[in-house]
Amino acid sequence: MSDDVQGRLAGRVGSFRIDAAFDIPGRGVTALSGPSGAGKSTLLRCILGLERVGGSLRIGEEVWQDSYSFVAPHRRRIGMVFQDASLLPHLSVTGNLRYGLRRAPRPHAIALDDVVDLLGLRGLMQRTPSNLSGGERQRVALGRALLTQPRLLLLDEPLSSLDPAAKAEILPYLERLLGSLAIPALYVSHDLGEIRRLADRLLIMENGAVRSAVADLSGRGAHAAAEQWLAAMTPDEIHRLALDALLAARPEG
Amino acid sequence: MDGVVWTTVKLAGLTTLLLLILATPLAWWLAHSRRWWKEIIAAVAALPIVLPPTVLGFYLLLLLAPQSPVMALLHPFGVRTLAFTFEGLVIGSAIYSLPFAVQPLRNAFEAMGPRPMEAAATLGAPPLDAFFTVAAPLARRGFLTAAILVFAHTVGEFGVVLMIGGGIPGKTEVVSIRIYQLVEALRFDEAHRLAAGLLAFAFVVVLATLLIDRRAARTTLS
Numbered sequence: 326m327s328d329d330v331q332g333r334l335a336g337r338v339g340s341f342r343i344d345a346a347f348d349i350p351g352r353g354v355t356a357l358s359g360p361s362g363a364g365k366s367t368l369l370r371c372i373l374g375l376e377r378v379g380g381s382l383r384i385g386e387e388v389w390q391d392s393y394s395f396v397a398p399h400r401r402r403i404g405m406v407f408q409d410a411s412l413l414p415h416l417s418v419t420g421n422l423r424y425g426l427r428r429a430p431r432p433h434a435i436a437l438d439d440v441v442d443l444l445g446l447r448g449l450m451q452r453t454p455s456n457l458s459g460g461e462r463q464r465v466a467l468g469r470a471l472l473t474q475p476r477l478l479l480l481d482e483p484l485s486s487l488d489p490a491a492k493a494e495i496l497p498y499l500e501r502l503l504g505s506l507a508i509p510a511l512y513v514s515h516d517l518g519e520i521r522r523l524a525d526r527l528l529i530m531e532n533g534a535v536r537s538a539v540a541d542l543s544g545r546g547a548h549a550a551a552e553q554w555l556a557a558m559t560p561d562e563i564h565r566l567a568l569d570a571l572l573a574a575r576p577e578g
Numbered sequence: 579m580d581g582v583v584w585t586t587v588k589l590a591g592l593t594t595l596l597l598l599i600l601a602t603p604l605a606w607w608l609a610h611s612r613r614w615w616k617e618i619i620a621a622v623a624a625l626p627i628v629l630p631p632t633v634l635g636f637y638l639l640l641l642l643a644p645q646s647p648v649m650a651l652l653h654p655f656g657v658r659t660l661a662f663t664f665e666g667l668v669i670g671s672a673i674y675s676l677p678f679a680v681q682p683l684r685n686a687f688e689a690m691g692p693r694p695m696e697a698a699a700t701l702g703a704p705p706l707d708a709f710f711t712v713a714a715p716l717a718r719r720g721f722l723t724a725a726i727l728v729f730a731h732t733v734g735e736f737g738v739v740l741m742i743g744g745g746i747p748g749k750t751e752v753v754s755i756r757i758y759q760l761v762e763a764l765r766f767d768e769a770h771r772l773a774a775g776l777l778a779f780a781f782v783v784v785l786a787t788l789l790i791d792r793r794a795a796r797t798t799l800s
Contacts, residue, residue: 373699411696425700
């Protein structure tokens with residue numbers, strides 16, 4: 326069931342121009358980084374089918390879009406973790422987890438109980454999203470995405486809205502989960518430390534295009550990744566990220 | 579006396595039901611379309627707020643009369659006229675109260691933003707499924723407000739129902755028209771009873787909508 330994703334997507338989204346070519350191997354985590362406004366979130370929206378641009382996109386043998394066809398978002402079977410979790414506010418945690426599960430094709434390879442245990446959600450099941458902390462919300466969003474039995478998992482800066490304590494709380498879960506996935510994942514992040522810890526490969530976007538790719542983040546690859554990443558970031562951004570990292574390192578946050 | 583109250587409640591109930599079904603897709607389209615001319619449609623749908631009821635009633639009367647081209651299309655089905663009939667009243671009331679259904683629904687749909695429906699789509703829900711399981715529950719206060727306003731507005735209308743209904747007892751005569759006729763006949767005691775009833779009803783309606791708005795303001799911030 327593990328399939329490569331191949332995308333050549335080009336077109337306008339509002340006033341933004343995207344022209345991205347990318348390959349995501351069928352297993353492991355591919356990080357997507359680049360300066361703010363490079364089009365990372367827009368690219369995810371195009372992959373999801375929420376924005377319609379030209380080009381082609383396929384996973385394994387299955388075509389999600391080409392010149393002749395366009396598969397609707399709800400038929401693509403992509404697990405999506407939004408930056409702000411975007412839980413359905415009128416449903417409990419259980420309701421959110423079951424919403425996608427109930428609509429997923431059977432048999433279910435990923436079971437509710439396994440996800441609940443993996444993400445430590447047992448005690449939260451009856452709560453509503455407004456009664457969850459930021460970190461808890463993201464854990465539910467992760468579980469909910471997995472239970473749609475996806476063929477591809479997309480994560481749009483799932484940690485960026487969390488404070489350092491919440492980040493530290495959720496990272497081990499995320500690491501365990503991404504490590505055990507049998508499907509490809511595309512993980513958008515600014516944070517090079519996070520990327521090295523969670524991802525196997527790195528794609529860097531700039532001005533709506535995928536500018537470079539680093540295939541291996543271990544050993545020598547890490548150095549190349551750091552250089553590519555630095556080259557893409559603006560000085561302001563590096564400054565801000567360095568400040569974030571320093572603040573995160575202080576125990577009192 | 580009971581007959582006229584029943585006609586009024588039946589008219590208001592049917593109008594509310596009809597408008598919730600018809601105004602929902604229109605309000606949804608107005609909330610989400612990016613076409614530049616959608617505000618023209620919105621303005622047409624809002625016209626009954628500004629238009630004198632007699633003007634609306636006059637045009638509707640022409641439309642529902644046997645000679646109108648629209649009614650000519652219905653002649654083969656045995657329908658000659660809808661003027662001065664209860665069915666015609668429902669159609670007229672629905673048009674007259676349309677803005678009171680469209681506006682709260684459009685506001686509710688716009689307030690929820692695109693994200694809940696996008697999240698539902700990524701969870702595998704087709705659009706209609708997502709509408710009923712996500713958008714409708716999130717907009718439930720908009721639906722409640724729309725229903726209350728349409729019902730109350732229909733109960734309170736006078737000009738349109740008189741123009742196209744004619745106030746035929748047992749058929750198209752509603753409470754507001756009966757009050758007018760009672761006063762004309764100097765039967766003030768009976769007029770008092772109906773008028774006081776409507777006054778109490780109006781107060782309850784306004785209070786209810788205010789309470790719904792207050793609860794909505796509190797819960798959307800959480």
